Amino acid sequence: MLTAVPAPYADSEARMNELRDPLDATIVFVDDEPVNLTLLGKILERAGYRRLVPCGDPRAAPGLLTEHDADLLITDLHMPEMDGLELISTVTRTRSADDWFPIAVITADVSPDAERDALSRGAKDFITKPFRATQIELRVENLLRTRILHEALRRHVDHLEELVRERTFELETARLDLLERLALAAEFRDYVTGRHTQRVGELCGLLAEQLGLPAPEVDLLRRAAPLHDVGKIGIPDAILLKPGRLDEDEFRTMREHVDVGVRLLAQGQSELMVLAEKVALTHHERWDGSGYPRGLSGDDIPLVGQIVAIADVFDTLINARPYKPAWKLETAIAEIRRKSGRWFSPRIVEAFMTVLADQPELLARLERESWEDAQNGRPIGPPFAAGNAF
Numbered sequence: 001m002l003t004a005v006p007a008p009y010a011d012s013e014a015r016m017n018e019l020r021d022p023l024d025a026t027i028v029f030v031d032d033e034p035v036n037l038t039l040l041g042k043i044l045e046r047a048g049y050r051r052l053v054p055c056g057d058p059r060a061a062p063g064l065l066t067e068h069d070a071d072l073l074i075t076d077l078h079m080p081e082m083d084g085l086e087l088i089s090t091v092t093r094t095r096s097a098d099d100w101f102p103i104a105v106i107t108a109d110v111s112p113d114a115e116r117d118a119l120s121r122g123a124k125d126f127i128t129k130p131f132r133a134t135q136i137e138l139r140v141e142n143l144l145r146t147r148i149l150h151e152a153l154r155r156h157v158d159h160l161e162e163l164v165r166e167r168t169f170e171l172e173t174a175r176l177d178l179l180e181r182l183a184l185a186a187e188f189r190d191y192v193t194g195r196h197t198q199r200v201g202e203l204c205g206l207l208a209e210q211l212g213l214p215a216p217e218v219d220l221l222r223r224a225a226p227l228h229d230v231g232k233i234g235i236p237d238a239i240l241l242k243p244g245r246l247d248e249d250e251f252r253t254m255r256e257h258v259d260v261g262v263r264l265l266a267q268g269q270s271e272l273m274v275l276a277e278k279v280a281l282t283h284h285e286r287w288d289g290s291g292y293p294r295g296l297s298g299d300d301i302p303l304v305g306q307i308v309a310i311a312d313v314f315d316t317l318i319n320a321r322p323y324k325p326a327w328k329l330e331t332a333i334a335e336i337r338r339k340s341g342r343w344f345s346p347r348i349v350e351a352f353m354t355v356l357a358d359q360p361e362l363l364a365r366l367e368r369e370s371w372e373d374a375q376n377g378r379p380i381g382p383p384f385a386a387g388n389a390f
C-alpha cells in the first residue's frame with residue numbers, strides 16, 4: 001500500500017505549486033525619452049502584461065516600485081536626472097537579501113564596461129539597442145518566472161520553518177509538562193495540595209532575579225527548582241509517612257531522597273535537566289557545613305542550591321504539614337533571618353528579604369494559599385514529629 005504524503009509536506013507542495021501568472025506581475029520601466037517609454041509600453045502590452053507603470057524620471061522610480069509592489073524594473077542607463085547605474089544601486093541596496101528582485105537594463109550603450117557595471121551593481125539582464133520585440137518579451141518573461149519561483153521557494157521555506165517552530169514548541173511544552181508532573185508526583189507522596197513545588201520554583205525565580213542572574217538562568221532555575229525533592233518518589237511509605245519522629249536509620253533513609261533524585265535526573269541532555277540534578281543534589285547543604293549529603297559549606301555550595309534551600313524551607317514553614325501547623329509569615333521570616341550565616345548565605349537571606357519587602361501582593365498570596373491549603377489540603381497519613389522535614 002502506498003503511504004500518503006504527510007499532510008504538512010503535501011500542503012507545502014501545494015503552496016509551491018501556487019504560482020502567479022507572470023502576466024499579473026507589475027513592471028516599472030524607466031526612460032527619460034517619452035518615445036522609448038511608449039514603445040516599450042506597447043511591446044509589453046502586446047505581450048499581455050496588464051500592470052505597467054511607465055516612469056520618465058528615474059528619481060521617482062524607487063518610490064513607484066514600493067507603491068506598486070513591483071516585480072520587475074526595466075531601466076535605461078544614460079539619463080540626465082539620475083544615472084541608471086545609480087538607480088540600480090539604490091534599488092538593490094533597499095531590497096532584502098532573500099527578495100530576488102530582477103532589474104533589466106535596456107540601453108544603446110554597447111560598451112563592455114557599461115554591461116559589467118550594470119550587472120555588478122545587481123542588474124539581472126542587459127539588453128542593447130536595437131532589439132527585437134520578441135527578445136524583450138522572452139527576457140521579461142524569464143525574469144518574471146524566476147522571480148515567481150523564488151517567491152514560491154521562499155514561501156515553502158517559511159512554511160517549513162514555521163512547522164519546525166511549531167513542532168519544537170510542542171515538544172518543549174510536552175517536556176516541561178512531564179517535568180512538572182514528575183515534581184508533583186513526588187510532592188503528592190506526602191503533601192496532597194501540590195502547590196509547594198510551584199511556589200518554590202516561583203520564589204527561586206524571584207530570588208535569582210534579585211541576585212542579578214541573567215534572565216535565561218532565572219527562567220531555567222524557575223523550572224528546575226520544583227524538581228528538588230523528586231527523589232522522594234524512591235522513599236518507602238513506611239518512612240515517608242511514618243507518624244512520629246524518625247529514628248536515626250530512618251532519617252538516613254529519608255536523606256537518600258537526595259541521592260535518588262540525583263540518580264533520576266542524572267545524565268540529562270538538556271540544560272534544564274543538568275540544573276535540576278544540581279538542585280536535587282545541593283538543596284540540603286547548609287552554609288555552615290552542617291547539611292547533607294556532602295557537608296559543603298559557604299560558596300562551595302552551588303548558588304542554585306543556596307537559593308533553593310531558602311525558598312524550600314521558607315515555603316515549608318509557612319504551610320501546614322502533617323507534623324506541624326503553618327507558621328505565621330513574620331515568624332517564618334524571623335526564622336530565615338535567624339538561620340542567616342548558619343543554614344543560609346547571609347547575602348542570599350538579605351536578597352530574599354528584599355524580594356519579600358518589595359512584593360506585598362506576593363506575601364498576601366502566600367498567606368492566602370497557606371490558609372486555603374490548610375482548609376482543603378488533606379495531609380496524607382498521621383502527623384509527623386517536628387523535624388522530619390529538614
Ligand SMILES: [Fe+2]
Binds near residue numbers: 228229257283284
Ligand atoms: Fe528535600
